[in-house]
Amino acid sequence: MSFTLVLTIVLILSLVGYWLGKGRAAFVAGRDKEQRLHSRPAYYGLLTALWCGIPALLLLIAWGLGEPLVIENLVVAELPAEMRALPENRVELLVNEIRNMVDSNMVAGDRDEALSRAADRYRQLRTTSGRLGAGLVLLLANFSIFMVWRRIRPAMKARNHVERIVKAGLIVCASFAVFITLGIVLSVLFESIRFFKIVPIHEFLFGLKWSPQMSIRADQVGSSGAFGAIPVFAGTLMISLIAMLVAVPLGLMSAIYLSEYANRKFRAVAKPLLEILAGIPTVVYGFFAALTVAPFLRESISGFGFDVSSESALAAGLVMGIMIIPFVSSLSDDVINAVPQAMRDGAYALGATRSETIKQVVIPAALPGIVGGILLAVSRAIGETMIVVMAAGLAANLTANPFQAVTTVTVQIVTLLVGDQEFDSPKTLAAFALGLVLFVVTLILNIVALFVVRKYREQYE
Amino acid sequence: MNNGSEKTIDIVKKGLGRRYRVEKRFRLYGVLAITISLLFLALLFASIIARGHSAFRQTFVKLSVELAEAEFDLNDLGRADYQGLIKKTLREEFPQVKSRSDKKDLYSLVSSGAAFRLHNLVTDNPSLIGETVEIWVPADDDVDMYYKGYISREVPEEDRRLKDNQLAWLDRWQAEGKIVKRFNTIFFTGGDSREPELAGILSAFTGSMLTLVITLALSFPIGVAAAVYLEEFAPRNRWIDTVEVNINNLAAVPSIIFGLLGLAVFINFFGVPRSSPLVGGLVLTLMTLPIIIIASRASLQSVPPSIREAALGIGASRMQTVSHHVLPLALPGMLTGTIIGMGRALGETAPLLMIGMVAFIVDIPQGFTDPATALPVQIYLWADSPERAFVEKTSAAILVLLAFLIVMNLLAVILRNRFERRW
Structure with a gap:
């Protein structure tokens, strides 16, 4: 039975459970009139429905996640001995092939006999497991309805019980944010550690040459690739710097x-017009940078005798700056508005002009908040992907010339991971190492910025 | 004393002109900054509209195809050589074309999609067989570009995509009224294609919608539940502080990192099918969750405490207070935040590149596990295509995307104005 079908049946059963529980509550209350129900009948229904739905759904999800693993192990165990004796990654390839054969429903004509047999076995196991799982889930759902139904008494504290369950659900939802962060850290960290086993960390952080496309396989001699990320970091910094040079003054x-x-x-x-700039998808900015701004810059600046490449850091940085303007402006707007009017009035009373008041009183007072906002904007610029992918280029040049093509961390992550990939090669793992650096840097920037902003806000409240 | 104060006034007066000039200049900088920013906005829209508006019309050519009975096997209409029929019609239109290369030039005037149109026409009404039908077929993208003014006759022949002989044929067609520009339905009903004149956004759009359905179904309940807990029930302790710091940080994590997470966890660990709206929706859920939580918390905060106190006072439990009174009052604000989050998710590209949604998708995805792509990713893919006609398609797809974002944001604004209460 398909996943969705079982899911629907469980949901319908929960609904049935609700009515059964509610009816039962009314029934037990009616039988002995002197006893009044502790909670309203609907709560008894809800309790039944929750007890029916939640365990069944959990089992369903666990089954769905665990099923492929178990089946794969069973299938691998049944493979001929010489196939099982292969190194681990080759076995994985075989499993992949079997899975492809299963999914595409191909008639395995000229395929390997053992593999097609394994695929048939896989399919057969999957059918059995599907039936077994569906049966167990539905049995559990019915069983729990029955258990709760039997225990419904007027004195049962159904409402408190339901509220405890709902509250536990709320806590789980609230904790998701932590799980996500944990997931990011763990996934990126594990792959990075694997990468650093192949390429030493100091070579990655301080090496001057970046050419990951060379190494197709780790054991190839002579083309092991170079994973010195300094040119990539330098490119990221330059583009972010250009972006900030545009965004900070304007914003x-x-x-x-x-x-x-x-x-x-x-x-x-x-103000809303400026905010529109923040709502435009980045891929649109990328298109704008690559098709409008870059050719314009090339033509106008070439006139001055500079050589501008078609994918220059300048075009990407400029457009990224435009994107960040509303970010800087709305954050600064907030902090400037938070400066108490009394401070301005004091400056006016001393005879300062408006601009003098702003420059010498308001801005210094708002400075921590503005700096925090700028830090957040920098972290935005460093992590921005589509503009640089479409307009900044791939060549890892170590240069300070903004008219040349440079590459960034995000561009490299995208190019290393898009397309067919072998998950164990240093090439793909390098993307995770870059991701780790990106995550750590932006995290530090964000924490510092949030700390500064929050601390500043408290000052005048 | 008198002398002294006169002196001060003199100093002030001497500096006054300069100070007013500085004041004026400072003010001008402010106006300039806003003007430049808005100018960029205008430029962005103008350049995209200028490039994209022509994509909504498409050049069609009228062909009179003779559906000779001998060509068809009535039991299997799909087997007939429709491409051959189109070519034959073209040859008959211009009998003077003899040489092989000229014929090739002639065939390339109409799109390769012409044969499909003919095929569909015949399979829909088999009764047409034996007659001569007039059918409008899409012209090739170069012809389309020529009629839209992107290919100029002034350019020397060797640099031009259309040869002199092709232009002569086109002129004859035009004189006979066989060339028409019409509203481009293919763009809205087709999937991706290598031929610009046959490429449409429907497959990408469907992919985007499927992805958004998953995102909405997961992020809205989880986000609201998280916000309710943090705002209404959470005790002040270290764990809750960690959770809050985490949510604020997640809102500022670069989106591409979520793509890495999706690749490592959902695809490689849990085995969710690559390129599917399911995994795309999961990744975008992680991204929009912090946005929804933050908006929902703000919305809950704006419900005055007196409401809660009144409910508690008449004997409601805390859960009843929240579910019967606070939540309904905060819901419009939460929905506004959710719509804004969905808009963000709709425009997001980078994480989808990581999880393989950069595929060449011709068919419209039918379910959550079919390979699919999303509208912004389609824009990215088309922007990379070298054909001139794809620039126009890209801009038009951007216009569609922007239109959707504008509608969503308007909806959020209307919702806010309509239902938000000032206490």
Whole structure:
């Protein structure tokens, strides 16, 4: 039976359980009138439904996740001895092939006899397991309905019970964020450790040459590839720097004008318009950078005698800067507005002009918050992917010339992982090492920024 | 004393002109910053609309195809040589074309999709066999580009995608009224294709929608539940602090990292099918979850404590207070946050590249485990294609994507204005 079908049946059973529980509660209450129900009848129904649905669903999910593993082990165990004796990764390949044969429902004509037999066995086991799993799940659901139904008494604290279950569910949902972070750290860390076993960590962090495309297999001699990530980091830094050079002055000045000078009407129009910039998908910016900005820059700057490559750091950085403008401006806007009016009034009373007040009182007072906002924007720029993938290029040049093509961490991750991949080669593992660096750097930036912003906000509240 | 104060005033007055000039300049910088930013916005939209608007129309050619009975096997209409029929029709239109290379030039004027159109026409009404039918078929992308003004006659022949003889044939067709530009339905009903004139966004769009369904189904309940717990029930302790710091951090983690997680955990560990809307939806759920949690918490915070106190006062339990009173009042704000999160998910590309949703998808995905791609990824793929006609398609796909985002955001704004209560 298919997963969705079993799921639907479990849900229907829960609904049935709800009515059964509710009816039972009304029945036991009606039988001896002197005893009043502890909770409203609906709670008895809910309790039955929850007890029916939750264990059954958990079992269903566990079955679905565990089934392939068990079946694979069984199938591998039945393979001919000489196949099982192969090294582990070759066995994995065989398993993959079997799985492909199963999924595509191919008639295994000229395939290996043993493999096609294994595929048939796999299919057969899967059918059996599917039936067995569905049967067990439905049995469990019915059994739990019966157990709860039997125990319903007027004195049963159904509401408290239901609320405990719901609260436990809420706690699990709230803890998801931690699991996600944990998942990120573990997945990236494990693959990175595997990578650092092949390429020493100092070579990765401080090497000057990056050419991962050379190494197709780890055991190839002479083309082991070079995994020195300095050019990649340098490219990331340069593009982020260009982006910040665009975004910080424009964003900050926009925020200052909007919060200090603009009248209400202008603000009501200009602010949402600026925010639109933040809502445009990055792939659109990438297209804009590659097709409009880059050719324009090449033509206009070549006129001055500079040689601009078609995928220059400048185009990517410039467009990324535009994308970040609203980020800087709305964060700065918040902190500037949080500066108490009394401080401005004090400066005006001393005879300062508006700009002097802003420059000498408001900005210094808001500086920690602005710096925090800029740090968040930097972390955004470092982690931005699509603009640089489409406009910045792949060549890992170690250069300070913004008219040349450079590459970034995110571009490398994408190019290393998109397309067919062998999961054990240092080439793909390098992507996870880069991901680890990216995650750690952005994490530090975020934590520092959030800390600074929060601390600052408390100052004037 | 008198002397002294006069001096101060003099100093102030002397500096005043300069200070006012600085003031004016500073103000100008502010206006300039906003103007430049908005100029970029305008430029972005203008360039994309200018490139993309023509993709909504497509050049069609009218052919009169003779469906001779001898060509068809009535039991198996799919076997007939439709491509051959189209070619024969073209040869009959221009009998003077003899040489092999000229014939090739002639055949390349209509799209390879013409044969499919003919095939569909015949299989839908087999009664047409034996007659001569007039059928509008899509022109080749180069012809389309020529009629949209992207290929100029001024360019020397060797640099031009259309040869002189091809232009002459086209001119004759045009004079006979056999060339028409119409609304491009293929773009909205087709899947991806190597031929720009046959490429459409429906497969990518369906992929996006399937992905969003998964994302919404997972992230909305989990996000709301998490927000309710953190806002209404959570004790102040270290674990809750960790959770909160985590949520704020996750909101700022680069999206590509979520792609790495999806690849390592969902695909390689749990064996979720690669390239499927299922795994895409799971990854986007992780990404939108923090957005929804943060928005939902803000919405819960805006419900005044008096509501809770009143409910508790008449004997409701805390769970009843939340589910009967607080949650319904906070729901519009939560929905607004969710729509904004969904908009973010709809526009997201980078993590989907990691989990293999960069596939060449011709067929419309039918379920959550079929290989699929998403609209922004389709844009990325088309942007990489060298054909001139794909630039137009890319821009048009961007316009469709932006239209959806605008609609979603408008919906969020309307929802907020309509249902949000000021206490």
